[in-house]
Amino acid sequence: PSPSPEALPALASTVTGRGERALVMGRVLRAGGIEMVQALISDEEGVLQLQLQEASRSIWRRILKDGLEQGGTVELPQHEAAALLAEAAGLNLRAHTPFPEGLDVALRHFGVQPQLEPTTLPQPEPEDVRHALDGDLLHETPELAAWLPPESITRRLLAKLDEVVVSPLALSDVQRQDQLQGAVRTVTQEYFTPDMSRRYALRLWRMADFFERTGRKREAEVARGEARRLFHGATQPFSRFAQHLFEKVVGLVAAAGAREEAAARRAGKAPGASAPSPTEAAPTQERRSPGGLILP
Structure with missing residues (x-):
């Protein structure tokens, strides 16, 4: 029998x-070249973009080398990457997202079929309660530091913060801070519905694997613990990861206000004259290619 392909x-x-x-992903061809698949996948819609092309071994090696050196990527065994592609293709079917050209061929060539059932996660473990209290630490990683709520939800939070800031009530600093924290808590809990919690759980589950492959054991453990609890609806104690996703917005708004105040002082304006409201200082999310990889 002929040897199995590499x-x-x-x-x-x-x-x-x-x-x-x-x-x-790459597959060795009989002629000696590489059939290369580059895909952009989404946990909401499935496979969004896919490029299927032939490349030489030298180009393949360069793509792997450059991808790892620039950061934001990890190396996976081929069968695990193929399983991720199959999982995403199954989501295409459930979300009624059209298959991009070449996806059928890529699935067949890598020996997988669309995963028909949604991915599930294991039940929470006893230690996961402790991990839930440490979940905000995940936002200190370079990867999750950039995670923010969708812009529409961010605007909803900022509108609530505006209400507190411009409230005619005579509030002490402590009372105002309590109201701001209450607004963050309310919007966070409204956003993390069971469906949204499961979506973020799967994101954290994937990131736990990413952390593990990049030598960050503690972050991997916390991410897995938070993922199991979010997926199965554990709410006591409430996820610190979820809460801090919105607290970061408040921090960004405060930082923007401080920069405006400093600029106003340098320009000789009255303090607060040009400070933005929370809504005006809302952060925006740039759309970037994940990991900086070559994509169609």
């Missing part, structure tokens, strides 16, 4: 705050 390693990018990541 299983080439694959690349996967970090997961973005929108639940998108890039995959790069």
